[in-house]
Amino acid sequence: AQSVTQPDIHITVSEGASLELRCNYSYGATPYLFWYVQSPGQGLQLLLKYFSGDTLVQGIKGFEAEFKRSQSSFNLRKPSVHWSDAAEYFCAVGALEYGNKLVFGAGTILRVKS
């Protein structure tokens, strides 16, 4: 069965500092991997996704993520965080053969201090 682990419940970074959010997944084959962001009281917005090919994927808002098969990881990065990036971030894994349904991690809350 698919599973996703986000080891960090909360992360606080200073505005302008770099960011890395960790995500580890468990899945038998090559999964589809996603990062979503949720602002308070809002639904989820897709930041980026990985299906195949280049293991470094670029997303919206200056985010990128790197798929590392050997580590079963899909960490999210941003070189310089803005105060507006404060939100909750979810990593998810999915597969077409499972009805396209996604399994989400528990989320990481990002706080940005000025």
Place this chain on the structure above:
Amino acid sequence: NAGVTQTPKFRVLKTGQSMTLLCAQDMNHEYMYWYRQDPGMGLRLIHYSVGEGTTAKGEVPDGYNVSRLKKQNFLLGLESAAPSQTSVYFCASTDDEKLFFGSGTQLSVL
């Protein structure tokens, strides 16, 4: 183009009451999903549908029922609400790998 619309946005129920949450999408998507979101647990899949007339159980289906009589609508029912069902419910739809989410329904069961 409204995308995915959930109604109602907020609801308070007493234990034992029933209710139905409606999800409507106007993108002609085949796949639709109901998730619940609880603090520290991310989103957990309740039920999903891969097409009109089909439904399947997700991770946490107990206490919920669903129906997909029309392609554009996916209904989530609570027959006898329990306090453990207090949560934020999200509907999503897709035709490929990118899910489109509704804005959520905040449900409190007292």
